[in-house]
Amino acid sequence: MKPFYMITALAIGVAGAAVAYDLSDVKTKDILGLTGPTKGEKLKPVVIATQPLGAEGIPELAGRNLRTRFWAIGGPDGVVPIHEHSNRPAMFTVASGEIYEYSSLENKPILHKTGGLAKETGELAHWWHNAGTETVHLIAFDVQPVAKDFAAVVVDPMPAHVKFDLPVAIGAQHDLLGVVDLGAHFAGAYGAGWALTTYRTTIAPGGIFPDFTGPGEPLQAFVWSGEVQEHRSDIATPITLTEHNGSNLANGATGYWENTGNVDAELYFGVVEPLSEVAGIKPVGVLAHGEH
Structure with missing residues (x-):
C-alpha cells in the first residue's frame, strides 16, 4: 500500500489499576506463565473478510489467510479468553470504549482506550476484560494459519x-x-520480507482516498463510521460500504473509496505487503508490550 500521510496523535494503551475479575468462579488455564479464563463472556466476534495468501502468490505465507474481524465485548465483565499468538500475529484497534489486557509480558494489566492499538506478536499469551458498562468494539487484523503442513x-x-x-x-x-x-x-x-500493517483513514464528505495494491499485496477494508462508495478494478459497479461492514481487495485489484455522504467516514485497512513498503515510516499510536 502506498499511503498518503497526514500524521496525527493517537491514544495508546497505558498501564493502570484494573477492576479485578474473579477467576475463582471460572475455569482457567496457564499459558506462558499467565493464568486466565478459558471461556469468553458477552463476546461477539464477526468475520468481515479472509484472503488466502497462497492465492496471492506469496510462497513465504502459503497456508495462511489475511483476516479481518470486528469484535463487540459487552460490559460489565465481558471477557476474551486466554490465548497465545506464536502462530498468529495480529493487531487490534480499539474503535470505542476501553478494555484491560492481561499479558504474559507485563506485570500489570494494560488499559487500552478508544483509538489505541495492540500489537500481538512474539511469544505472547493474553486475555481481555471489559470492566465498564459500555460495549467495547475492536477491529482486528491477523495472519491466520489455515493448514498444518505449510510446506x-x-x-x-x-x-x-x-x-x-x-x-x-x-x-x-x-x-x-x-x-x-x-x-x-x-x-x-515464514514470512521473510513481508509485513502485516494496519491503517486508519478519515475521508471528508466529497473526499476520495485511492489505493494501489499490486499483485501479492491483499488489502481488507472496514468502515467504522459513515458510508463510502468503493470503486474497484475487478467489479464494474461501485459497492456501497456502510457502517461496520468491509471488503476484500486482492488478486492484483485496485480501488478507491469515495465519501458521497455528509459526514466524515472513518475506515481501517489491514494489508499484507512487502516490508520495504513501510521501511523508515514511523507508525502513530503503537503500543508494543513494554512501552507505555
Missing part, C-alpha cells in the same frame, strides 16, 4: 496486475498505525 501447500502463480485509473486523494487523512514484521515474528521460518 505442502501449493502456491498459486502471482496474479497479473489489473490496470485501473486512480484519482488523486482529496480530503483524506491516512495514518499508518502499526507494523508487524512477519519474518521476525516467525523467526525467519
